[in-house]
Amino acid sequence: MRASSTCSLSVLLWVASVSTACGSDKGDSPAADDGLFSGDSGDSGDSGDSGDSGDSGEAPMTCAAPVWLPGDYAPAATELAGICADGNAIEGDLVLGGSELTDELLADLDCLCAVGGILQITGTGLTELTALRALEATGGLEVVDNMRLETLAGLSALSTVDGALLVAGNVEMVRIEGLSALTNSGAVSLVDLPLVNLRGLESLVTVTGDLTLDQLPELVSMEGMSSLDFVDGNFSVTNTGAHDFSGLDSIRRVRNALVLMDSQASLEGLDSLATVGGTVRLERVSRLRDLNGLSGLAEIGGHLRIEDAATLSSISGMTALRNVTGSVWLERTNVGSLAPLQTTLAVGGLKLDTNPELTSTAGMPPVIGLSELELHWNSSLVELTGLDTVRTIDGDLLVNGHVQLDSLVDLLGVTSVGGDLSVQNNTALSRADGEALRDAIGVENIGGTVTISGNGG
Secondary structure: OOOOOOOOHHHHHHHHHOOOOOOOOHHHOOOOHHHOOOOOHHHOOOOOOOOOOOOOOOOOOEOOEOOEEOOOEOOOHHHHHHHHHHOOEEOOOEEEEOOOOOHHHHHHHOOOOEEEEEEEEEOOOOOOOHHHOOOOEEEEEEEEOOOOOOOOOOOOOOOEEOOOEEEEOOOOOOOOOOOOOOOEEOOEEEEOOOOOOOOOOOOOOEEOOOEEEEEEOOOOOOOOOOOOOEEOOOEEEEEEOOOOOOOOOOOOEEOOOEEEEEEOOOOOOOOOOOEEOOOEEEEEEOOOOOOOOOOOOOEEOOOEEEEEEOOOOOOOOOOOOOEEEEEEEEEEEOOOOOHHHHHOOEEEEEEEEOOOOOOEOOOOOOOOEEOOEEEEOOOOOOEOOOOOOOOEEOOOEEEEOOOOOOOOHHHOOOOEEOOOEEEEOOOOOOHHHHHHHHHHHOHHHEOOOEEEEOOOO
16 A cells, blocks of 8 residues: 555654654555455465464454555534554544534544544534544644533543634533643634633644634633743734733744734733744724733834723733834834833834824834834824934834924934825924925935825914
């Protein structure tokens, strides 16, 4: 039998650890075709008459020496026993589905040690998974829309999920306990579940993909993920209730974005997080008052982007922050000051839009170049302190819609703008103020269009 290409790398490694090979011919084992000796019984010197029941001729199937079955399987609920009659490991996908699949019928699959492809358990009548207690490795795991399933108990031997782990739409699953041996997984998605915590994932150290927590309205904390160190993708928490991040005691790095959106959460519990390689995006977080909980965060590789956070009055809490490669982006918040940024060494850009309590840009680190500088409709903004060191802006320079801002003197050191220059609809600024800024930069040093209009001062 030729090895199937669906066997995943980690499952191959698991196979190596038990001294066998994924997809090896069953004929290479003591058991010949279909697990039975072939040929005339007389060919074996000691087996005796074929009718002798003293030796059945079957080699035992164990997880230490699995017998692999080629291809994908989607058996009916009543056909599971036939799988264990032929082997105990499947090279391709295994689909277990249908409301007729009950705990009693799943017991016929208690031999299963490994699935090289994806194990899908979808829309079944199962209440537990204890029949899969021998399962040690899969190429992926999907447990979806099982209306009676309460936990993942029974998967305690599962140590390797090479691909994605998806648990979604199991309306009675208040706990995901059962994955206590799982140390590494591909992308992990927990979606539309009544979980209150994440107990059951205590051994998970690395997620080699995105970690997605979505539609978890009952979630209180992240308790249960105390070993998680690294998310090699995005860490996204969306559509959740009034929880915090306590329980994530070991997380140090997120390779891509950290997203908290459409949630009532606080950031408490993320103090060990030191690096986010992409954007930190906080959007429609209805009870967020400050950024306490990010005290260990030193590097943001993308933007610090906060939008539609009416309760956010301060960006204090990021005491270790040294660098924001992208922009500090505050849109529709009630932040009153940028002073907490004063210990930051570098910020890539600044975008402030509709922050009615913000009075000044004081607190911006003394940077020479920005990717963008966009100021819109900040009704209490009166000064641009801290921007006098800026010399070059790669993108747009926009100052629009301010009521109290009456001077652009802090921007007169800018020598080039790669994008547009716009000074519009500022009640206390005059046209002359906008033209003075244009002339200080030099029209020849402005890459886009120049618009100066609607200023009333």
